[in-house]
Amino acid sequence: METNEVFDKVKGLFVEDLGIDESKVTMEAKLEEDLEIDSLGIVEVVMAFEDEFDIEIDDEELADVSTVGEAVKLLHSKI
Amino acid sequence: MSKRRVVITGLGTINPLGNSVSESWEKLINGISGIDNITSFDTGDLPVTFAGEVKNFDANEYMGKQHARKLDRSGHLSIYAAEQALLDAGLNPEERMGSNCGIVFGTGIGGIGATEDAVRVYDERGASRINPLAITQLMPNSSTGQVAIKFGIEGPSLTITTACAASANAVGEAKNMIENGIVDIVVAGGTESGTTPMTIGAFAQIRALSTKNDTPAEACSPFDKNRDGFVMAEGSTVLILESEESAKSRDAKIYGYVVGYGSTTDAHHITAPAEGGEGAVRAMDKALKDASLSVDDVDYINAHGTSTPANDKNETSAIKTLFGSKAYEVDISSTKSMTGHLLGGAGAFESMVCILSLQNGVIPPTINLNNKDEECDLNYTPNNAVNKDMNIAMSNSFGFGGHNGVLVFSKT
Numbered sequence: 227m228e229t230n231e232v233f234d235k236v237k238g239l240f241v242e243d244l245g246i247d248e249s250k251v252t253m254e255a256k257l258e259e260d261l262e263i264d265s266l267g268i269v270e271v272v273m274a275f276e277d278e279f280d281i282e283i284d285d286e287e288l289a290d291v292s293t294v295g296e297a298v299k300l301l302h303s304k305i
Numbered sequence: 306m307s308k309r310r311v312v313i314t315g316l317g318t319i320n321p322l323g324n325s326v327s328e329s330w331e332k333l334i335n336g337i338s339g340i341d342n343i344t345s346f347d348t349g350d351l352p353v354t355f356a357g358e359v360k361n362f363d364a365n366e367y368m369g370k371q372h373a374r375k376l377d378r379s380g381h382l383s384i385y386a387a388e389q390a391l392l393d394a395g396l397n398p399e400e401r402m403g404s405n406c407g408i409v410f411g412t413g414i415g416g417i418g419a420t421e422d423a424v425r426v427y428d429e430r431g432a433s434r435i436n437p438l439a440i441t442q443l444m445p446n447s448s449t450g451q452v453a454i455k456f457g458i459e460g461p462s463l464t465i466t467t468a469c470a471a472s473a474n475a476v477g478e479a480k481n482m483i484e485n486g487i488v489d490i491v492v493a494g495g496t497e498s499g500t501t502p503m504t505i506g507a508f509a510q511i512r513a514l515s516t517k518n519d520t521p522a523e524a525c526s527p528f529d530k531n532r533d534g535f536v537m538a539e540g541s542t543v544l545i546l547e548s549e550e551s552a553k554s555r556d557a558k559i560y561g562y563v564v565g566y567g568s569t570t571d572a573h574h575i576t577a578p579a580e581g582g583e584g585a586v587r588a589m590d591k592a593l594k595d596a597s598l599s600v601d602d603v604d605y606i607n608a609h610g611t612s613t614p615a616n617d618k619n620e621t622s623a624i625k626t627l628f629g630s631k632a633y634e635v636d637i638s639s640t641k642s643m644t645g646h647l648l649g650g651a652g653a654f655e656s657m658v659c660i661l662s663l664q665n666g667v668i669p670p671t672i673n674l675n676n677k678d679e680e681c682d683l684n685y686t687p688n689n690a691v692n693k694d695m696n697i698a699m700s701n702s703f704g705f706g707g708h709n710g711v712l713v714f715s716k717t
Contacts, residue, residue: 244370244371244374245365245369245370245371245372245373245374246371247371262371266375266437266438266441267437269437270436270437270438273433273434273437277434
């Protein structure tokens with residue numbers, strides 16, 4: 227799967243499942259500051275990613291993820 | 306030192322009758338029921354297929370999906386009612402209320418819908434798929450915290466879970482906070498959304514609910530000989546309580562006064578009322594004493610009147626014990642005949658009813674009261690509203706656990 231396809235799927239999850247405004251979801255967007263995904267929300271996001279891409283994400287792998295682009299990069303490496 | 310007087314400056318509500326104070330009041334005085342067949346889920350093999358559901362309310366539309374997802378429905382209703390009440394009180398919901406404002410909220414069973422959903426997901430998909438928001442949706446203080454966050458309420462907060470007396474106790478404890486000078490404003494209310502499959506099933510198991518599935522709007526018939534149980538309902542009602550001096554200093558509209566509060570416990574049985582409503586008698590007596598009033602001063606009693614055989618009989622006995630011969634003169638009604646039982650949200654809703662009754666000089670009826678029960682022989686304002694100039698109203702609320710909360714309101 228190409229990076230842009232992963233991004234499209236991630237964007238779809240954010241918009242459809244989490245109710246985030248579509249225009250806010252860019253590769254540069256910060257999860258916490260820009261998308262208002264708090265510490266509870268991040269657990270939901272991880273669950274949504276795991277279901278969508280049929281993968282498992284460890285908590286340690288999230289340490290370097292603070293933007294949508296970084297999330298896409300992590301997912302791309304695991305698919 | 307004399308106590309500070311406590312006024313009501315704002316009202317907000319969302320309930321089976323309507324999504325505003327005016328719509329609810331209009332239905333109340335015209336004797337229109339808000340009970341209907343359940344539409345929010347498939348009732349499957351439940352022995353009860355009707356309830357008082359809130360209608361025409363989409364939380365995603367009201368607060369946005371991203372915010373709405375974080376709350377149980379009881380929380381959505383709370384924020385909606387609180388925003389209405391603040392606006393009605395002439396306060397700006399966009400500004401933080403700050404540390405001179407407290408919040409006291411009542412609920413019987415908190416985010417029970419979220420609990421049911423989370424258990425279902427756990428059973429079907431296992432521990433790794435439990436909603437990470439489940440705890441913050443289901444905890445009973447969720448609405449209290451979410452309303453406080455939304456409107457920046459930084460003073461004291463309490464969540465009261467005395468079952469069906471919860472929001473009567475909430476209004477009473479809010480009154481105490483203001484009387485004692487702890488804060489000038491308290492957002493006081495209650496919420497409940499237990500019109501959910503397991504909850505209705507469980508209440509049905511203990512034979513607490515009416516099973517008149519063929520005639521939902523006529524099922525709740527307090528004090529009627531053929532009453533067979535209460536009707537589950539959902540909703541939230543919020544009152545803005547304020548010190549009289551605070552309200553006057555900002556030229557706020559004053560609906561009326563909260564003048565008396567009595568709280569007692571039966572210490573008898575977890576669901577059945579004490580014989581003769583003994584605990585209820587003491588609560589009504591304490592509320593009147595707190596208000597420095599006597600039974601002769603009471604113009605209207607908004608009864609707990611659930612439509613269960615036991616409550617209505619014992620509440621009637623309790624009123625007779627305290628009021629003596631005056632019991633046959635005082636006007637009584639149960640507005641649960643129209644709303645159903647809002648459980649932890651009932652006391653706040655019925656406080657609102659008392660205040661509006663005093664202000665408008667109208668007593669809403671007990672609908673569906675057609676068959677006389679010799680054990681319920683007082684004046685329950687059957688089927689039609691009554692116009693009457695009044696100054697003092699009493700609201701009774703009694704909950705599983707043996708909790709009794711009684712409030713007294715004054716127009717002047």
